[in-house]
Amino acid sequence: MASITTADVMPSEEARVAWLDALGERCLAEAHRFAEARALDHFSGHREGELAKTVIPQFVAGGKSLRPMFAYVGWRCGGPESDAALRAASSLELLHCFALAQDDVMDGSLLRRGRPALHIRFARWHSEQGWSGSADRFGESAATLFGDLFLVWSEQMLRESGLDTESLSRGWPRYDLMRAELAVGQLADLVNDAREFPSWETLLDVLRRKSGNYTVRRPLEFGAALAGCGPDVLDALADYGELVGEAFQFRDDLLGVFGDPAVTGKPAGQDLRDRKASSVVVLAAEMADRRQRAELDELLALPTVDDEAVSRWRRLIVTSGARDRLGELIRERADKAVAAIDPALFPPHAADSLSILAVRCTERDQ
Structure with missing residues (x-):
């Protein structure tokens, strides 16, 4: 992945845009890595992990890291380049995943980031298992709970950022x-x-x-x-x-x-x-x-x-x-x-x- 430490020595417009693009990629990678590790921690060996270990990283990977980018640029208004600060900023991508998961349930959205929304994925999984009860209700409940997990993980990632x-x-x-x-x-x-x-x-x-x-x-x-x-x-x-x-x-x-x-x-x-x-x-x-x-x-x-x-x-x-x-x-x-x-x-x-x-x-x- 491209380095994000070249902005100060390469002041051209192209270099500044490249620095921001690399920053967004690195923030997203940090959030994805953290969420993937937490999914393995919590769901390995459990029935619900069958889908969760796939859906969670996919959901995080689809972001644009806009909020982490703004947070890190805010940091750079007074602080030096810092991997710890970048991880802290990246925690906001997980906060955004929390907001999206629950917003899609409230709005009844079918798609998110070009894929079926979380509650749709979980509803389909419920149907595929042949379980009793409402698949739609299950999907909405599961998506809400995963939104809660994203909220918890966001704070955990910030706390463990190294700052x-x-x-x-x-x-x-x-x-x-x-x-x-x-x-x-x-x-x-x-x-x-x-x-x-x-x-x-x-x-x-x-x-x-x-x-x-x-x-x-x-x-x-x-x-x-x-x-x-x-x-x-x-x-x-x-x-x-x-x-x-x-x-x-x-x-x-x-x-x-x-x-x-x-x-x-x-x-x-x-x-x-x-x-x-x-x-x-x-x-x-x-x-x-x-x-x-x-x-x-x-x-x-x-x-x-x-x-x-x-x-x-x-x-x-x-x-x-x-x-x-x-x-x-x-x-x-x-x-x-x-x-x-x-x-x-x-x-x-x-x-x-x-x-x-x-x-x-x-x-x-x-």
Whole structure:
């Protein structure tokens, strides 16, 4: 695997991108290695291990390591290259696996990362064994329990990362805040329904807590806290993180409506079928004229959102101007985030990484 220690001596754009790519690969490898070892510890010789020892490593291996990358870049805002810090940052990939496993159960998602979601895999296994009872119920229960395991393993990986006690003590409050905020945001999203159309500010609050902060801001703050960065750096990272986090979620919402299933790994228009009050849906409702709003109300009243309804809803979002407007909001936030990277506060390698990650988060197609 490529070294991640070349960023400071190879300042070209190509080298900086290569450093980040190698960082993501190494973070994912660390998380995968830890989860694979824990799966062997817990499931070897047991009946449930038949599937668990395969499914768990596969699930972890499909990630993009975005949160660990932000955490490690946060660390590099005040700390040197460190294998221990990289392992600590990589623990956030297991935290993300916890969130995905349980989010898919709550949303009834069929796919995750191009494969059947965990609860689908376990439901199929139940059926293949010819067991009594509900296969679907078994699958949901098993996926929830494996989500709990990912949560436990994330903390264990952080604790056993090799960082000293003083560094960890600075990081624990940020780590706890991130976990709690994620759960509270998920609950807020659970009660959110497109048929009620929350206000734009209410929606932003939910998006920040559920995804934006958890994806960008909190990992950055967590890594910077581990490194002992001062309040000025933490404040600047918070501003940057909130902007990029919102833009990231806006892009995610666009992909949930218009994304290519072959690229995203999710069914086309799934957010519309689930009637999610996503940013693009709420914005379309606000920008719709009287005729468009009447059509939107008609779509919302349908008992089932089929393929034809998804197509109509997409056209409405486009003709209302919401798709283009959300694209403008993404670009505005990305530009502001890059402008917020003060060279007086951040080492050059960290500033460069933050700039590249801002673009990567807001121009992604999956």
